[in-house]
């Protein structure tokens with residue numbers, strides 16, 4: 399927490415507001431995605447299911463996957479606690495929806511499904527896209543599948559696998575939009591990035607969650623933005639967005655914006 403607070407003070411000092419942005423691409427992105435206040439028809443339905451799950455006190459066995467996912471001492475956890483601890487906030491999930499809606503990627507990958515609420519947003523953003531969501535915890539996969547089914551979503555495949563096994567199997571798979579949201583360690587984050595960046599094309603977008611979650615995650619983000627392939631990188635504090643379009647000048651923008659707190 400202290401790392402996050404100190405980092406946000408530094409972020410404010412070196413960051414920029416949307417009024418100082420010169421890139422037309424970023425200007426449109428801010429206007430049509432970040433500042434887009436519209437409510438899409440699927441939002442209330444997803445939030446209704448989320449509300450139902452937030453009252454679910456049934457327990458599941460705890461898994462100790464990734465960094466920071468082993469809360470408390472008991473070896474079981476209530477489903478509503480998993481929801482509280484792990485899910486991206488509705489605001490963040492809606493922002494991801496708007497990104498997919500705006501960039502129209504064909505193949506979307508979510509690394510870390512948990513209970514499937516962000517998965518539902520990613521899938522609803524564009525019914526023509528294929529969303530693959532990967533989760534190593536079998537029980538969460540089951541709950542996520544129920545979430546997805548109850549919302550009548552057809553374009554999602556949830557894969558019960560560890561990220562490393564998937565990467566091994568999916569050496570040549572290419573995704574146009576990837577949400578990296580599990581196993582927040584520097585080494586793992588960089589290995590997932592290195593796997594994905596090898597086959598990246600110019601209109602692809604990568605989103606890294608929690609880039610200020612720890613020093614390690616921030617080191618990973620620093621390595622990503624310094625990699626040769628990204629051009630523009632946008633640091634929203636709550637997440638980092640990576641663009642590869644060679645027509646964009648290579649620059650790293652820290653944007654002071656309400657989404658810093660999503």
Ligand SMILES: C[S@@+](CC[C@H](N)C(=O)[O-])C[C@H]1O[C@@H](n2cnc3c(N)ncnc32)[C@H](O)[C@@H]1O
Pocket residue numbers: 461463464465467484485486508509510511512513514515516517532533534535538559560561562579580581
């Ligand atoms: C933060 S949660 C994902 C939240 C979800 N993307 C959302 O937006 O609500 C991270 C998930 O990744 C899973 N996970 C962590 N490390 C993993 C790994 N190495 N392989 C597969 N799944 C992993 C955890 O079980 C957890 O459910």
